[in-house]
Amino acid sequence: MFLISESNNLNFEKNSEYEIYHNMIGIFEQLKKKKIKLSLVDGNTVELENTGAEYEIRLGVTPEVETPKTKLERILSKVIFNSPDKEFKKYLESIKTDTTKVQHTLLLKNLKIIYDILEIRRVESCYGEIYPGANERFIDARHTNFREEVPEDKIPIDPIEALRFARYDQMDLVLKSEFKDAIDYIKAVELTGKKGAYDLALMYWEKVVQEFLFRKKEKNENQALEDFLSDDIRNQKSKDGTEESKTNSEQNDDKSSKTLEDIINEKIEEEGDDESKQKDGGTKEEKVVETKKSKLLSDFKNPFELDSKKDSSFEETRERLKKSGKKEITNIEKELEKISKKQTVEKTSWxxxxxxxxxxxxxxxxxxxxxxxxxxxxxxxxxxxxxxRMGDVDSTGEDIDVEAYIDFKINKIGNFLINSKKFxxxxxxxxxxxxxxxxxxxxxxxxxxxxxxxxxxxxxxxxxxxxxxxxxxxxxxxxxxxxxxxxxxxxxxxxxxxxxxxxxxxxxxxxxxxxxxxxxxxxxxxxxxxxxxxxxxxxxxxxxxxxxxxxxxxxxxxxxxxxxxxxxxxxxxxxxxxxxxxxxxxxxxxxxxxxxxxxxxxxxx
The missing domain is CATH 3.40.50.410 (von Willebrand factor, type A domain)
Known part of the structure; x- marks a missing residue:
């Protein structure tokens, strides 16, 4: 293992949290047959990079509630259980959607968040299955980290937030929301194989998040139309009076022939035109219109086509992933046992x-x-x-032990002479x-x-x-x-x-x-x-x-x-x-x- 210290905290290496680093990494280097370079830095974050030839870990050692040891164990669990981060990133880059560039980036970012939440829970559970002590530390850290992010209890308001709450074991709060499925997915990803978080993230997007976005889109459109009709049409009718009722009726007929989205977009563009009269430059006008559209419409136009196994049920997917996970955990545990036994033999011989x-x-x-x-x-x-002095009864001693001599006379066996020697x-x-x-x-x-x-x-x-x-x-x-x-x-x-x-x-x-x-x-x-x-x-x-x-x-x-x-x-x-x-x-x-x-x-x- 390579160790590089970029931290100003020179006393850290004397801290008890540093004790297990080299032993842990030494074992996992043998398991992965790759070098693991550990860099100690200031701060409290931890980063992992797989260069192909070796793993590089940057570990923040600034004291906080969650120890550097726990953070290192969590990041090493991604190494041991083969997190498919690169594969998932490559897949995201291949996704094509019928949205604007900004919306496309936002959607992929949220999908990556879902994957990260599930993947951390997956590797923690697999690592904790082999090392129960680490599992206890992970559980404690979840509660600590949640309280840092959410100081006061609240109910999650969207499926991604609900998934994050469930990842931190805040099941009571999730159950009070409309996104109880998040708990099922967190439990499903535990003890799964390499593809666990990968497949379940795509399924969670399609079956939970997209349904939520469709509902949100419909709700936003209905609310926008209601606001439009109540605030603008009624006011306009009142202002124009009865002599323009025929014209208004024709306009309303024209509006009714348009889609709901067309009506909303026209209203947004009108507001944008009003604001543009007070501003110079067309770029700023377009940004105003685009921002208001984002508020009224959902962040996508057409659903993603993601999961190649989209016809499979949640239960079937879960069982398939847990079966492969059991096999992977067993194989890794056997390899670690071999390494441990080898080290045991080495440590028993001077x-x-x-x-x-x-x-x-x-x-x-x-x-x-x-x-x-x-x-x-x-x-x-x-x-x-x-x-x-200590008395030993033997045949070359100087004095006679009386009790031993009597025993010798009766049984004809034993020695009865005493040899004195100094301790x-x-x-x-x-x-x-x-x-x-x-x-x-x-x-x-x-x-x-x-x-x-x-x-x-x-x-x-x-x-x-x-x-x-x-x-x-x-x-x-x-x-x-x-x-x-x-x-x-x-x-x-x-x-x-x-x-x-x-x-x-x-x-x-x-x-x-x-x-x-x-x-x-x-x-x-x-x-x-x-x-x-x-x-x-x-x-x-x-x-x-x-x-x-x-x-x-x-x-x-x-x-x-x-x-x-x-x-x-x-x-x-x-x-x-x-x-x-x-x-x-x-x-x-x-x-x-x-x-x-x-x-x-x-x-x-």
Missing amino acids: KNIQSHITVNTHKHTDLIEFNKTTSRKLKSTFKKIQGG AGFDIILAIDESSSMSDHMDTVKRMCATLYDAISDLPHVRLTVMGWNGTAGHCYIKKITKPTQIGSLEAFGETPLAMAIGYAKHEIEKMTSQRRLFFLITDGHPNEHSDIEIARKGIKQMHHKGISCNGIYVGANTAENTAQMKEIFLDNFVICENFDYVDTYLMDKISKQIIRSIKKVNFN
Whole structure:
């Protein structure tokens, strides 16, 4: 993926919305077998161009209610599900109508609006079928965008407005209008194939919009004639008097032989002639006449001949399009699954992921203020369990284990001699999420690490290693901290490459020679790719089999979703902190108890 930043918002790349961009685009580049160039620009619009050789996306990153992430997902859904924008544009250019140039342009513009409304709904539904999380974001965005366009509730007054309202899920307002068919077309276009919006847009024009225009034309003509007769003929009769009644009767007979449109146009031209007497130039007179015609007549003279399948019913068309859509969605989902599995295999092997990991150098900073009370209590805990002697019953020991010796005498099996050896100490490893979503919590994280470092000071058999981790563009960056003066280098930016972070931690921990190794993963969010959870679970399971105690600390709301994610990775070995302000309490209570429990389990199982 190519990335070009034309935005003055340099802090945007540290925003959590930027986290999924490269992973998403990398997957879709493989799916489409084309490069996708992403340009970040100021503003809040998003544009897509298919040059043939590659896709170009210009994404506005100016903060607003709808995030750039949601806008990018929506535009990528057009890429994935093959929006026929070019084909539809080419078709519009081929349409010939018996109208003026201005009217012709206006009609084609409205037909394009109908297509765009249906196409956005189509690709959102197809993308959301594969990615339910994105579907939820699309639904939220619809309500937000509608309120920006229409601050107060109103009933749509034409079929195109009704279609737009239905696209934004404003079904209650549409049902109050005379254009309830708009809801049927929005529902019909969902989960359809490439031709879904294309065919339904033409059908909506012919079966709904044109009927509305005919009714509007007839209503306008009748109203114009009524106004003409009431305001002009009656006044004229009154003015001329009885001696001109015969002449008026002849004029009325002449008018009755003309078409309704002829009468209206003559009246318009008369008004135009009156105004022209006060103005110079013929061009302006023609514009006045043309403008008034547009107000009295509908914006077309003859209907479009559009749909080659115009004899097919709405129900038949809908079923045909949904059938092809189901096939397309299934095929794309299978391709995405293959790509995801391929990436999963690559992420589980250290040989494959090491080239995507960079261990950054860190700068020394001033010491971070820590919680002295927590440090003192943790130090007391560590002193109780560090060092000491452990008895192993074996055949080369120095002392006799009395109970084992009695068991040996009775059962004639087992060893009864004791071998004393010194503990080699233990390692505590904290893998801390440094992604951009952690920016509000990083000061608390630093204080937590400083407290732990102070708690193990002067304890030679206890080592603490902090691994900060984040990533961008499919790459994982590690910050390995072993001294308290390095804690200040922790920062928050980028995305959440969970699988590679655990892969690196596993590789490093397995090289440690201490008898007891405790691993803690601290995060406040979810990985960008769901497959990372499965990879993380495998890594944690492999470490557990090697005697490494693995624990998770999730900082955030204690919801069913968050609990399920942590349970999937760590089984029951995790805690959830509602807020980082309570981390010190958890360190002193939950975490210290879990450390003791984990150490005992590793040494005496």
